[in-house]
Amino acid sequence: MFWSDQLIVSTSRRAFSHKMLQLTKRLQEGISLINATDINKVKGLLGRVCASLCAGHSQVFSEEEEEKLSASLGLPVEKTRQLIYTNIYIMQQAAHGMVRPTFLGEQLQACELTPDRANVFVEHWTTHAKQIVETLRQQSLSEKQLADISWELHLKTASSGCARQTHPIAHLQLNLSNSKEPSSTKVGPTESVVMQFNQDQLYQLYDQIEQIQANLDALR
């Protein structure tokens, strides 16, 4: 179960009066904005925020969408942005601590969010928590990551040196993605490394990979 191994952690943390949300002035303004917004609109907004967090983007709405949203909410663009940001911040803090939904509800109510809106947050957290945490787990600071692998198997039959031969050759292409900002929608340029292996070289690679796997198994 998703929550079971976190239970002990969060109770011990609660014993130390762990506050999920740091009540800054900015956060308080954001919460009062949420309280002022219609609850259905809050639901829609939060749904969209959760979807983009699951996908790993930090930019939820584009410029035009933000303008449309502020028009429909009747707020200036700055306030809309603050509203969106507050939603993202709450969800991110929930993910950081991997909190239980009831704990989240309590914390939100302690921050003077109205109970029904707090419930909206709790519902969305219950549905999307797993996905959001998985996405955040995969994010890393390193520049190049192995994105994709493709391969080809060739049989060399003739060359300028040898008229007839049968020599199997494997081509392996590793696509490395250069991700500059892990949470942006844009992916950097992909570098591709192509290599060829004959049977002996492939066996050597296989041995090394098996060593890595043995080490990974020893971790568990």
Place this chain on the structure above:
Amino acid sequence: MFRSSHPFLPFWISFLGIIKTNRVENRYRKWEETQIGFLYCVFRWKMAAVIGNPGSSQPILFPTRVPPEVQALMKAANKMDKPLFRKMIKLALGYLQGTLTPEECEASMQQLCESISPSVTEETVMTVSIQHAGVITLLRTALRINTVTTRQDMLIVDLKNLGLPEEFASDVCKVVYGPARPDIDSQLIAASPSLPHLSNLEWRVEVTISTSWLSRVLEPVVMMRMNTSDGALHTFQVPLSKFHQLRFTVANLLRQMEALKESPLSKK
């Protein structure tokens, strides 16, 4: 019943069908056999020129034309002595296999020129270079022929027709059919055009404990550093799912290579 697809039989034979009697079948079968026999003879006659049966005019090594450097070599070979020819063969082999560096090649050429005449003039260098080129072309073509279908004595006959003396021809044949052939083959295969291969792989397994986005991660990740033969260095991270995909790909490729070796495609 469907034999009217044969070009020499009349088309209406297909309408005979079940009505065809044994007598009619026999007559047309003999006609068919003579047709096939005739075609076979034509086929054999044309193939004989290509396969090179003894007594045919088609040479094995240079069927279209003899390159000028080989012609020059043949002219000079009559006056050459055996050790010199042997040295030239060795040098050419080293060049073809890629085992000799350019400096070593040059030094050996220098030695050859000096052994011919103590005073090295431009003319001697020119002649030696042309002969060297001739030996290389000759060896390269000789190493390409199929040692299974072409017999050794046929190659010797062909070399003699080109103008090479008897002993030199046997020397060349020793190179082509001799015991060093598998080594030569593997060197030639290695020297053919290829993509860069992996020269060194270093790796590291890391466990991320905590990040700014998530306070408890505990996710293992593999860092790899690959050195390829063209000198490029690639350092990258491999997430766990991609690592499993890589492992599966490599195992799959190995299995397919084994299957390919067993299959009849690999058995010449």
